[in-house]
Amino acid sequence: MTNSKKTHSQEALITVKSLVKRFEKKQGTIFRRTKSTVHAVNNVNFSIKKGEILGIIGESGCGKTTTARMVMRLTKETSGQILFDGQDLCQMGERELRRARQEMQMIFQDPYDSLNPGMPILEILMEPLNAHKMEVPFEEKRKLVIEILEHIDMKPAETFLYRYPHQLSGGQRQRIAIARALILKPKFVAADEPTSMLDVSVRMGILQLLKSLKEEMGLTMLFITHDLSTAAFMCDRIAVMYRGNIVEIGPIKEIISNPTHPYTKALVAVVSDLHHFLGHRHEMILDGEVQNEVVQGGCPFLARCPQQMDTCQNSIPKLEQLSNDHYVSCFHLHPESLISANKQAN
Template sequence: MDNSVLLKVNQLKKTFIKKSGTVFNRKKTEVYAVNNVNFEIKKGEILGIIGESGCGKTTTARMVMRLMEESSGEILFEGNNLCTIKNAETNRLRKNMQMIFQDPYDTLNPGMRIVDILMEPLNAHEKNLPSNEKLKRVIEAIESIELKPAEDYLYRYPHQLSGGQRQRIAIARAVILKPSFIAADEPTSMLDVSVRAGILNLLLDLRKKMGLTMLFITHDLSTASYMCDRIAVMYQGRIVEIGPTKKIIQSPSHPYTIALVSVVKDLNYFIENREKLILDGEVDSTRKDTGCTFVTRCPHQEKVCHSKAPEIEALGNGHAVACHCHSNWLEKTS
């Protein structure tokens, strides 16, 4: 693996079994949550994964963080295949891999004080550190998330903090071990609009100060464009387009990405031209590999789209798309 690459995901897949029917006639259907996903993240880079609910972006992050076991594939972190190493080795690496969850109201124990919440990672991974040094690290972590003076927050409980302050504490818990990689799963979606920008700027500032590498999960293209160096667009468990943020925003090549960008750029245009951009429908994760994942919602589908799943095609400069007829699509929508 390239030394500049911190995390690499190869052919990652996650399936679940969905049961349906009556007691006497039970049916089992294989559900594809993540289907042959490939990407890599270089050291110091932020890769965003965007897509609508149910597309598999959070499942991907949870598998990377070893909170969920994959069905097949490999996850390489610092040259180690996380899918095959033993639990003891995973626990050692976990110090360098931390996660920020979506809901700050659910991720902090309401019965614990902030000082105790932030002590937990240190107690687990740096047991030999003296108590006074642990307290010093806690204070430094609180100040790093711009809650000052730190002493005013040490002995509070989560319910005594606002939503934005809680998420800042969740971020402090993630960075207190000085990790090299963070997975942020929609860290601002549960917050008031007025505090979202502050959290995003805090993450960018921490990235600069600590040299963090991030996997940033979001359904909001505008947030991804602000935060990320590159963006991967996911639909029905597959990455349908990936590339530098500027390329994705200014020159989208997959019909699904074009629809997403249209919503952000000009909502009136999207509403007036919706039928030309995307057909009504929802993600159907029970579909097999018999064709393009987007075929049922693509207004310009062709015969090949129903019979063959498109492979990711390189367009140059790190930009790639999985679409049989993206060139025709661009001509029709330009």
């Protein structure tokens, strides 16, 4: 879903509309405290079609993890809608959310933190079953645990049941985290940089496992990453995020072959031609970092854009359709938006 009138709600499992998240940040000493507003997510719109993997890519601090946590109801939104199979999660009570959570699971970034070190693997994997399927007998739950362990290639499964997380490798721990997310056979999974904490040698195995499980189980997935090459391997479409805003969204092949927003061009150049990127960096993107605390009325990419105009300082460009299912937020690419912004300013 984008800001365009065109929608795919009839096919979408997840639809996010005008999603906003702001945090209040206190600064200064105990005698002189000041508050600033952190704009973590700003008016984000997208949809994820059934059976699709949508990636969100961007630098640390751009709002991608906060977006995923809001979709999973781990963080409350400031405003907006999150529809799951047509039902607004933001309006659900705790009992309704409990039912929905059986069909929505999250894989966290760090398996060292997400697994309880004091519990054996059998108990870790039984936790979701005990929470949502209390009526199922213990032996049947144990059988489900063994089945999911074999499904993630941890064989023979019985040899892992009574091990603790510290007795496993990093890759094995992340496989357990994946198994815990999938044991309830959810419709939707959010994966928050699931390989970033792992050794390079085991990352591809985890990514291939996720792709195969997605196909076998018919999963719909939101995949968070800062690595474009990982997104290219995993995702059907990607949304490029900067300072809490989606600046470009479209099919992965089109984004890589035809990056359009200045920020997307810089991300693609890093992967495709690092030396060229370093040698001509000033032409593509200015030095700087993501600064969500700075409040301005203009384009979120203004401070680092080499193509900025006067209008960019006063107006925020909207996502506009560039081609089929490809949307970009930039005045340079949509002159009609520039004309409209100038009229509003005057």
